[in-house]
Amino acid sequence: MAYQEIYQPLHTVIGSGSLAEIPGLAKRIDCKKALVVTDEGLKKIGTLKMVTDVLDKEGVPYETYAEVRPNPTCAMVRAAYKKFTEGGCDYLIALGGGSAMDCSKAVSIMATNGGDVKDYEGVNKSKVKGAPMIAINTTAGTGSEVTLFYIITDEERKVKMAMVDPHCLAYAAVDDPEVMAGMPPSLTAATGMDALTHAIEAYTANGHYPFCDGLALEAIKLIARFLERAVVNGRDMIARENMCWAQYMAGVAFSNAGLGMVHAMAHQLGGFYNMPHGQCNAMLLPHVMEYNKSINKKRYADVGKALGIPIDAMTIDQAADATIKWIVDISKRINIPALKDSKFDPKDVPTLAANAMHDACMAANAIQPAVEDVEATFMAAYNAE
Ligand SMILES: [Fe+2]
Structure with missing residues (x-):
């Protein structure tokens, strides 16, 4: 070993x-x-x-x-x-x-x-x-x-x-x-989704290992319990303190295990359109998970369990789908904007996808995508309801 x-x-x-x-x-x-x-x-x-x-x-x-x-x-x-x-x-x-x-x-x-x-x-x-x-x-x-x-x-x-x-x-x-108590709800939401993306990408990165797995899953549990509370009431110090722990653990997890295709693509949206990093991740996360699902579904089921989804009565496929749906739903509840309502322009997709292929985070993704896969994932995020 x-x-x-x-x-x-x-x-x-x-x-x-x-x-x-x-x-x-x-x-x-x-x-x-x-x-x-x-x-x-x-x-x-x-x-x-x-x-x-x-x-x-x-x-x-x-x-x-x-x-x-x-x-x-x-x-x-x-x-x-x-x-x-x-x-x-x-x-x-x-x-x-x-x-x-x-x-x-x-x-x-x-x-x-x-x-x-x-x-x-x-x-x-x-x-x-x-x-x-x-x-x-x-x-x-x-x-x-x-x-x-x-x-x-x-x-x-x-x-x-x-x-x-x-x-x-x-x-x-x-x-x-x-x-952190003075952070507005939109920033709390975006940075919280960034932390959730760190935990999920670290847990499913091709370089994941037990130390990071433990940190990532505990971070996911805390984010599921406390992110929405912190968005709704910024002065909820119990929620704020638990989000501190969650984001710290997710940070150590991804700093060591690596990230993946969500961040590789989000960096391009941030660099090209100056969009907030956490929002970019939140817009892309469910669509990259859909792309990676064939390899990661067992681990997505673990994520779902940490989120509090009752996965025991589900097949692995159902659990992975329920996990992705949970992420779509919380993004709506905490008012993450849609990619189609941003400065994103589909005509830029070939450039964005080509640059994402060279981003340092892409190497840790569970699947090494073709540039066409990255283009299709940008468009799936753009066309999302
Ligand atoms: Fe990030």
Whole structure:
């Protein structure tokens, strides 16, 4: 049996009040000044202040780069890196969902490896560990605070570059549901569906193994019980805290087992139309599951059981179909928009499908599709009721 290396952050703090641990985590590393990387929205709603208040209280020096936007670009990474070097920073505090984390990971790698962000597209392209990063998650979905992936949009080629690199793993991950309480329902829904997609793709990836299977199934159970509650009432702290655990476990699962065709295709929608990542996954997930069903149906039945579907009286085929239907139904209940109502244009399908074939996530899919299969799956999602 081959051996398996497991990747995760060195330290993790999860639960209400976790932000208070940040100065202590910062003091444990031999660094002088942080660059806090976040976005305008989190600055505006006061989440950045929640963090800087904690840093100020303990006298932790920092600079701030608060200009990350969704689907971060090479230009944003270069601007953040400039602030990092000119500000005399030597570690990062990333505050956000996937975008701020991804931008920080890119800066972390450039800080110790030099070069440009584009040099690191692909698998294991950096030579040495990045600058330390404390990753504070503000959404219950991306899992970006735990993963060894980051995604940067190359604005010239209009593609999302996927980087897979253990050197970008966070020194510490912080998941505090208090900072997630202000998330609007649409973002809670989209990021929650992202977490569900992580768990399902990790559980059915061709590289799945027992450690990740356990994490993925428990994450699925929690998402089934608590996602809708968190969407309906953002101040339901029991739901928020359980979604923290779910998305963290799903994050560790997929960071190690890999993802698949949903993410390979979703990255193209995000890169081409700047659509939110979680929504793209939710729109594609049932259609990719339909495509993968012939290989994955037993595992889809396991997913169905974790979702709480009474599968014991069903055949494996019925259970797999019921699981896919459950996903379609919850997406409607939590108001995930339809692909046909988005900026998606069928005439772009050949380009989107060709790029999806080269996405780093596709290799982990249970079936290696032909480009025509990917095109047909985009169209199935577009034509869905
Ligand atoms: Fe994702």
